[in-house]
Amino acid sequence: MSLEGIRVIDLTRIIAGPFCTQLLADQGAEVIKIETTKGDPLREQGEKVHGLSWYFASYNRNKKSIVIDLRSPEGKNVLEKLLRTADVLVENFRPGVLDAMGFEDEVLKKSNPNLIVCSISGFGADGPYANRPAFDFIAQALSGFMSVNGERDGPPLRSGLPISDMVVGLYGAFAVSSTLARNTIGKKAGFRRIDVSLTDTMISLLSFQAANFFATGNSPMRSGNDHQLVSPYGIFETNDGLLAIAPSNNETYKKLLTALNLESLSKDKRIDSNRKRMGNRSLIRKLIEPVLKSKNSAYWIEKLNAAGVPAGPILSIPEVFEDPQVQHREMAVNIDHGPRGSVKMLGFPIKFMGEATYNPNAAPELGEHTVEVLQNLKFQEDEIEQLLKKSIIKQYSANNQE
């Protein structure tokens, strides 16, 4: 495992932050999640089985959970000791909250001069919106993503997934691991504080929409399933459903015509260049859809791909996990959660060829590892007893849970 031996202290909750630390855990880091006595609010969201939210379980697999009251000086002392032993701290409080808790950069640096701190926020650590409350939807709206997502004549549309939470989590994990990698070339990174936001990271994905706007000043429009640079491209009907076809260039367009037995169209003056085809999308559809409708999707997927034309089904979520390729790639895994049962969750998409399949460990119960972690920090048994008695820390036991 690539990040084996790396210790991450995880002060994050909900999705963006926990996804970031899940990625680090999935690459082998030891992630110690610090929770309040109430626990990460995600423990109460989404569908539960045997009292366990599978949404929570999925984002918190492979982590340890310890419960500390960080408002108390004794609790802060535990965190400070943990940070001394850590490589990374990840947090997604609103900017300034960590400082207000007494963990300003100077304090963090003093505890651990090589600590890498990754702060995840809605809009970044500075600037006029820094203190606004953050939410995926707002970042999708502010970043311009929604302005180009949706039907041509419909309203701006959010993504069906909390995409900005995912994207900032990925950027955070990349930023942390590339900073860790600095040490490979013999230069300690020293104390560094990474500042990534939902909004900035979404903006960074605007790709050709931004490039073409910068180059021309023209505002990109929503275009539904039509690609703004290529035609034909989109969803077409077959005799048993819908098919996604994406011939990306002229050469592939010709392969498509051949596969459809429509070679004659290559000489049709109305559609003999990509530019003309972009202006004649409905004509193209009228010419090729009748042929597609003569056979089923499976037939065309086989035939078009063999001809070198990217084509595939549009799968619902249940269909995704029945697909032979997705099953082959083990993109759903079952993880034993003891008395909570076996939890099905998404697989890890980073595969290493020739290496064994990676099977994550279960998500932790709230405070499952509190005593174990404190013992490893060399807290004495009587100190731990005192902290438990004063409710500064809490240890999970099967008896005190619903």
Place this chain on the structure above:
Amino acid sequence: MSLEGIRVIDLTRIIAGPFCTQLLADQGAEVIKIETTKGDPLREQGEKVHGLSWYFASYNRNKKSIVIDLRSPEGKNVLEKLLRTADVLVENFRPGVLDAMGFEDEVLKKSNPNLIVCSISGFGADGPYANRPAFDFIAQALSGFMSVNGERDGPPLRSGLPISDMVVGLYGAFAVSSTLARNTIGKKAGFRRIDVSLTDTMISLLSFQAANFFATGNSPMRSGNDHQLVSPYGIFETNDGLLAIAPSNNETYKKLLTALNLESLSKDKRIDSNRKRMGNRSLIRKLIEPVLKSKNSAYWIEKLNAAGVPAGPILSIPEVFEDPQVQHREMAVNIDHGPRGSVKMLGFPIKFMGEATYNPNAAPELGEHTVEVLQNLKFQEDEIEQLLKKSIIKQYSANNQE
């Protein structure tokens, strides 16, 4: 720069691969892009200014370009020598193509026993679809993303951005850098080959949609701008436009009512729980939208955020780059490209607090660094002359360009 001193050999084209290596370059790696004499096809896509595609420039900033004919033994020899000096090789050929070129794992490993190879493909290196041609749209369709993106009553919808290209690029950069980081704990990673696909990485983002399906067996549906777990949530009209509002929980819902002077609604039995509100979305809209319509968006953004309710504008792409927060965060940068002029492109969203702003270098002309790179590999001047004469390599010069 975190990855300073890391050398990446880049055999990628178009978007997914070049985005991966752009991320590595933006973190300081030296990226040597190997192109054919025709060059990366992206050089010809998107809007051009002074003959330069700004789409290409954006994804290839900070890289060196060398032109080698990899079909010739002499060209393969140059690549082999480069790999000996490299830490990472990134490629997005179809699975098997690198092998067919003579660069099987055994050969790569022999050249460089510590090389990290990152292979990016549509469906992964193995499984029944491994050899299908790949395209972002097909991965969006196959991964289930499109099935949950779109209007409630509309068709499955692709994202307005080439989202799977972006996401796999991010995963690739994370996978490479976390594997590089392995060395920080004193264990050489050895030869490793990373295998990431557009489809797998998109599936990994299905988050609550997948978790709830796994837990209940119910297939998630498209829900337009409505959140499947929260209400109210969405786009609302003000007196001068649209406003995105996302109160994420009961507490924030109460803050919203207070800010709207609608506290009395908190006792309305029809909508006094999130569950009831989810079933009564149109009633909620009818109750709160008239108040929102009494003032403009700027008023409500100020007021709601101050009250702790996430709210923001839905910006078009031009508006994004006029926004004061986006400007403060330097999410658009101007990079001098000499005779091609100054190119505006997206900024890098990973910021390091207290460190200077990062300014990327220009994207390379096709073959701009060929001779320089070969000289550094200790090729003799007469060898280089021979390779140029035989068109095995090509060096850019301002005179031989259009």
